[in-house]
Amino acid sequence: MASVVGIFSHSSVSVPVKDKKLLEVKLGELPSWILMRDFSPSGIFGAFQRGYYRYYNKYINVKKGSISGITMVLACYVLFSYSFSYKHLKHERLRKYH
Amino acid sequence: MNENLFASFIAPTILGLPAAVLIILFPPLLIPTSKYLINNRLITTQQWLIKLTSKQMMTMHNTKGRTWSLMLVSLITFIATTNLLGLLPYSFTPTTQLSMNLAMAIPLWAGAVIMGFRSKIKNALAHFLPQGTPTPLIPMLVIIETISLLIQPMALAVRLTANITAGHLLMHLIGSATLAMSTINLPSTLIIFTILILLTILEIAVALIQAYVFTLLVSLYLHDNT
Numbered sequence: 001m002a003s004v005v006g007i008f009s010h011s012s013v014s015v016p017v018k019d020k021k022l023l024e025v026k027l028g029e030l031p032s033w034i035l036m037r038d039f040s041p042s043g044i045f046g047a048f049q050r051g052y053y054r055y056y057n058k059y060i061n062v063k064k065g066s067i068s069g070i071t072m073v074l075a076c077y078v079l080f081s082y083s084f085s086y087k088h089l090k091h092e093r094l095r096k097y098h
Numbered sequence: 099m100n101e102n103l104f105a106s107f108i109a110p111t112i113l114g115l116p117a118a119v120l121i122i123l124f125p126p127l128l129i130p131t132s133k134y135l136i137n138n139r140l141i142t143t144q145q146w147l148i149k150l151t152s153k154q155m156m157t158m159h160n161t162k163g164r165t166w167s168l169m170l171v172s173l174i175t176f177i178a179t180t181n182l183l184g185l186l187p188y189s190f191t192p193t194t195q196l197s198m199n200l201a202m203a204i205p206l207w208a209g210a211v212i213m214g215f216r217s218k219i220k221n222a223l224a225h226f227l228p229q230g231t232p233t234p235l236i237p238m239l240v241i242i243e244t245i246s247l248l249i250q251p252m253a254l255a256v257r258l259t260a261n262i263t264a265g266h267l268l269m270h271l272i273g274s275a276t277l278a279m280s281t282i283n284l285p286s287t288l289i290i291f292t293i294l295i296l297l298t299i300l301e302i303a304v305a306l307i308q309a310y311v312f313t314l315l316v317s318l319y320l321h322d323n324t
Contacts, residue, residue: 056130065139070128074186077124081188084117089188 107194107263122192125179148175155317162217163320170320173202174313181262181305185298193308194263199255203312207251210319225322254315261308265301272297 037043059069082089132141152171156164177193184191192198214222226243227236276290 052127060130060140061138063138070140073128074183077183078186078188081121081186081190084190085188 118190118192121190125176125183128179155313159321166320170313170317174309177309177312178306181309185301185305191262191266193258194266196255196259199258203251203254206316207254207319214322250319254312258308258312261304265304269297269301
């Protein structure tokens with residue numbers, strides 16, 4: 001496959017042809033698959049960009065997008081912020097003595 | 099308990115690096131751009147809102163003032179989305195940090211004032227003395243007007259910080275009071291819970307209003323100086 005994005009992103013977003021998707025990689029090939037990926041800054045940025053457009057084209061950029069498209073993002077944001085504040089929220093569990 | 103109350107206002111860090119940068123960069127992900135005339139529902143609603151607010155805000159300016167319209171519309175969008183995102187549980191609101199509000203207020207105010215002094219210096223200096231003051235009062239009044247001009251950026255920043263911080267603190271306090279009372283006395287829990295709901299509605303309004311006020315005042319300073 002030459003590109004993993006739909007048409008609603010710019011044309012220079014694509015992955016090299018010889019990569020396989022993660023679910024098609026056999027378990028024994030996993031280390032070599034990980035090493036083959038592009039971990040340079042532009043590669044990582046490209047990965048984020050592809051991920052963003054995958055989500056965007058699936059849930060938001062549709063004819064009758066619902067509110068769940070953005071609610072899922074906000075729910076992930078809440079979980080992300082919770083993981084940040086877990087350290088000092090530990091002390092507020094339901095205990096007899098604080 | 100004291101330490102925990104203010105702990106939600108600490109800027110989050112990952113191993114000492116400021117993760118607050120990531121959180122400030124999050125709102126633009128929710129506002130997509132588009133190069134098409136007819137868009138999906140999200141972009142359509144956002145564009146409609148932005149058109150509404152920008153028309154409302156920029157009608158009172160002349161041509162020179164309207165060159166600031168991109169700045170003001172992005173300012174109100176940023177402050178409104180940041181404040182509204184801060185109402186979600188466990189989230190961090192960058193506008194509660196005085197440093198960030200000062201960083202927003204001082205350059206905008208200074209830009210408006212310096213622009214006024216560069217283009218129409220007589221009009222800009224005339225702001226220091228209201229019309230029709232009796233002559234003996236003039237020296238004192240000039241001092242007072244200078245001070246009120248110089249305090250404008252501080253007031254902008256502190257107003258936004260204080261309002262948002264106070265609202266968050268109140269919600270924390272009343273929320274924990276509801277939890278504590280739920281084991282002791284149930285009817286008062288319901289009363290306190292109603293107060294919490296009303297406060298949340300107020301907070302949503304405050305989030306939007308503060309954004310509006312900030313931007314309106316900046317545009318007012320702009321209007322004085324163009």
